[in-house]
Amino acid sequence: MSSVPEKTRASAVEAARNPLAFIAARWTPSPGIVRRAALTALVMAVVIVVTGGAVRLTGSGLGCPTWPKCTEDSLTSTREMGLHGAIEFGNRMLAYVLCAAVGWAIIAARAAKPRRRTLTRLGWAQFWVVMGNAVLGGIVVLVGLNPYTVAAHFLLSTVLIAVATVMWQRTKEGDEPARPLVGKPLRQLVQVMVAVTALLIAVGTVVTGAGPHAGDSSDVPRMPLDWELVSRVHAVLAWVVVALAFALWFVLKAVDAPAGPLARTREFFVILLLQGAIGYVQYLTDLPEILVGLHMLGSCLVWIGVVRLLLALRERPYATPGQVPAQPENPVAAAR
16 A cells, blocks of 8 residues: 655645635636625525525424424424424525535635635625524524514524625625715715615514514414504605615716616616515505515515615726626616
């Protein structure tokens, strides 16, 4: 038997000590791969929110009555637990897919050349938010779907979506200092819009916590609030965001703003109108589960839309020779 070459042994030690650096030294992903990895992490962050909503809307929130195991004696759901157990356990398994997507984004960002520390940090930020939300999800189960913990679970997922959106956007930009594309008043208007949108989503979790979809068929406590009153506050906030978006679009057109901010504003405005339509229909039809699920998806898209709008107000040029600019999302608009 021949001895293991010293080089192989040293490589194994190096890989064990710092696997990301080991991979980065031997593989350079294209900018397109890095962008797709970041987008995959963002898509999975939305998917986990929607499937989590499906768990609640099907009354499967306690399908696995404990955590981290599904039962005291089984890691997985059992035949006796039926469909509810399978749905809850399936959502737990999707959390591992989310971890894999975030891990892929971290690896691709770390291996990119030239090295972009901002992307790597954004990837790790997603990882720690996912870990924190996994623990919080376990607490949600252990406290019997307490509505305040459920709301916190959703809001932390919203933080994850924001970080994933920023990382995806940064993969399409350079690393030079940001240069504003619009004036300070418009930037402040969008910052207010982001704050009101965040409040809108937070109040939406209160609507859920006080509403009829508790997440399980058992006697799950609800927030002691007037559900219809909170729903009206939620609707008012939504109209405030719509008015701000329309005002922003009008001013951007008046000052002949660049195509990027205008495009993001139009997209955000359309998403808001669709989300509002779903919201009113579900309210008038006694909250059918399918519409509530679509409204949760819409909430994620609204949040992504307003974050992208905020990021579209500035640009980061490419300065490093090795960096390659991303292809424009709308070639027709970019050519104008």
